Amino acid sequence: MSALMNRDEFRTALEDAIKGKSANKSPFSLAWAGGTLSRAHLARWAENHYHYVGPFADYLGYLYARMPDRYTEAKDFLLANMYEEEIGGDRHTDLLIRFAEACGTTRERVIDPDNMSPTTRGLQSWCYAVAMREDPIVAVAGLVVGLESQVPSIYRKQTPTLREKYGFSDEEVEFFDLHIVSDEIHGERGYQIVLEHANTVELQQRCLKICEIGAQMRLLYTTALYHDYVVTEEAAQPVLEAA
Amino acid sequence: MPIITFHKGGQVYRDEVKDNTNLVVRAGIKQFPYPHLRYECGMGKCSKCACRVLAGAQHLPPPNWKEKKQLGERLDAGYRLACQLWVQHDIELAQDETAAA
Numbered sequence: 062m063s064a065l066m067n068r069d070e071f072r073t074a075l076e077d078a079i080k081g082k083s084a085n086k087s088p089f090s091l092a093w094a095g096g097t098l099s100r101a102h103l104a105r106w107a108e109n110h111y112h113y114v115g116p117f118a119d120y121l122g123y124l125y126a127r128m129p130d131r132y133t134e135a136k137d138f139l140l141a142n143m144y145e146e147e148i149g150g151d152r153h154t155d156l157l158i159r160f161a162e163a164c165g166t167t168r169e170r171v172i173d174p175d176n177m178s179p180t181t182r183g184l185q186s187w188c189y190a191v192a193m194r195e196d197p198i199v200a201v202a203g204l205v206v207g208l209e210s211q212v213p214s215i216y217r218k219q220t221p222t223l224r225e226k227y228g229f230s231d232e233e234v235e236f237f238d239l240h241i242v243s244d245e246i247h248g249e250r251g252y253q254i255v256l257e258h259a260n261t262v263e264l265q266q267r268c269l270k271i272c273e274i275g276a277q278m279r280l281l282y283t284t285a286l287y288h289d290y291v292v293t294e295e296a297a298q299p300v301l302e303a304a
Numbered sequence: 305m306p307i308i309t310f311h312k313g314g315q316v317y318r319d320e321v322k323d324n325t326n327l328v329v330r331a332g333i334k335q336f337p338y339p340h341l342r343y344e345c346g347m348g349k350c351s352k353c354a355c356r357v358l359a360g361a362q363h364l365p366p367p368n369w370k371e372k373k374q375l376g377e378r379l380d381a382g383y384r385l386a387c388q389l390w391v392q393h394d395i396e397l398a399q400d401e402t403a404a405a
Contacts, residue, residue, distance in 0.1 A: 150345035231369040239347040242387055246332030246346065253333065 063266055068256045071265055075206055075252065078269045082276035085215055087283035092291060094218050096226030100164045103227070105290040107161035108170055112177040113184050113282065115154050117209075118143040123192040124200050135201065135254045142205075142247050156236035163233040180285035184278050195271065198258045201251055202268035207275025210248025213241045306391050310337045311358070311398035321391065328353050328387040342399060346387050348374060352403045353386040360395035378404070 066074060084090055089106070092098050125139040146153050161171045170176055177185075191203045220237040223229045231238075259268045306325065310317045319336040321327075328346050331338040343353035348370030357364070361382065367375070371385050386397070 145346070150347045150349040235347075242326060242329055242346045245326065245329045249329070249333040 063262050065260075065262050066265055071256055071259070072252065074265075074269055075202070075255065075272055078272040079207060079211060079276045082273060082280045083214075084211060084276070084279045084283045085218065087280050087287065089283045089287040089291065090215065090219070092287065094222055096222055098227075098291070100227070102290055104161060104164035104166035106286055107157060107164060108166060108173075108176040109178055109181040109282075109286060111154060111157055111161070111171045112174060112181055113188070114157070115172075116185065116188070117153075118146045120188045120192040120204055121146075123189070124197055124204070127193075127200075128197045132197075132254075132258065135197075135258065138250050138254060139201075145243055145247075150239075151235075153236065153239070156239065160229075160233055160236050163229055178285055178289045180282055180289070184282040187274075187278050191271070191275075196264070196267065198255060198264060199267045199271050202255045202259070203271035203275045205247060205251030206255055206268075207272040208279055209244050210251060211276065211279065212244035213248070216241050307394045308337065308391065309359075309394075309396040310340060310355075311396070312340050313401050315340075324390050324392055326387065326390050327397075340399075341386060342403060343387060348385055348388050351375065351385065353399075354378070354383050354404065355386050355397040355399045356382045357384055358382075358396040358398055360393055363393035363395070364389060 089098075093103075121139045121143050125136060125143070128136050128139065130136065158168050158171050162168065174182075188204060188208075191200050195203065216237045220234055220241070223234045223237065224231070255268055259265045305320045305323055307318065307320050308327065317337060317340055321330060321336070327337055327341055328343045330336060331341045331343055332346065341353065341355075344350045345352070348368075351374045354375065361384075364384065367379055367384065368388055371379065371388055374385060375383050
């Protein structure tokens with residue numbers, strides 16, 4: 062039987078739950094960091110990523126409505142997070158589309174849900190399910206700590222590569238730059254909410270489990286991108302050459 | 305670890321932060337320089353976090369494209385956007401009481 066952890070122990074346990082399944086380890090992320098993807102691969106990434114992050118304010122909206130009103134700080138955080146995603150500065154998805162266009166695809170292709178892979182649809186569905194059905198504190202752990210807090214470390218690795226190896230301009234990679242700041246704030250405030258309100262053994266264990274699953278889902282999503290767009294293309298190459 | 309000296313409204317606030325810290329991120333998670341540092345978008349668009357660097361500017365990287373676009377001539381007066389800076393050395397900053405339009 063697990064014991065109730067203090068804040069420091071619980072924080073370390075949450076970080077460990079994510080670390081083992083970090084999306085930084087997916088083949089797509091490694092190929093990205095190594096500069097071996099083509100702009101067409103990055104375009105496919107953007108077309109998929111839009112359907113995962115595009116509804117982020119929607120996920121949080123469902124969660125906001127279910128968060129008990131006595132958790133005022135948590136509710137305010139969710140509201141601020143939604144505002145920043147959509148209307149605080151530039152709409153985050155518009156910056157993603159700007160990057161997508163620089164990769165050679167179009168706004169129409171990006172927003173068309175038919176262009177996401179089944180695995181991306183699975184990740185999006187999981188996010189909706191967590192937002193609508195889980196205990197609100199467990200849902201913050203899954204969506205904000207498990208998923209959003211990973212973003213700065215991923216983009217810190219990927220953004221310099223986009224400039225230096227792929228030759229994108231500062232404006233074209235703004236989507237990545239901004240998330241290094243915004244998701245550092247969101248992730249940390251998510252941690253604060255979970256550390257404060259997950260105050261039973263059962264809640265702590267459920268938060269740990271959902272962080273692990275969230276990180277697993279993101280890893281699954283990025284790994285699938287590699288198989289769907291990079292490996293498939295490589296496998297088709299000898300056939301195309303022989304034809 | 306860097307020591308931040310922050311001037312605002314005739315007061316001086318000072319504290320130590322972790323290496324490679326972004327002060328807007330700190331304020332966003334309600335740690336020093338919260339609640340004194342004014343900021344808004346966190347993405348170099350609104351300029352609300354603009355501060356004048358009084359000491360330590362030599363340790364900062366050159367202004368990036370967002371700072372150049374938002375601050376223009378104010379760069380010459382020593383202004384930088386706090387949201388765009390990752391602080392690795394001691395720094396002394398002053399923020400005007402009202403944000404420039």
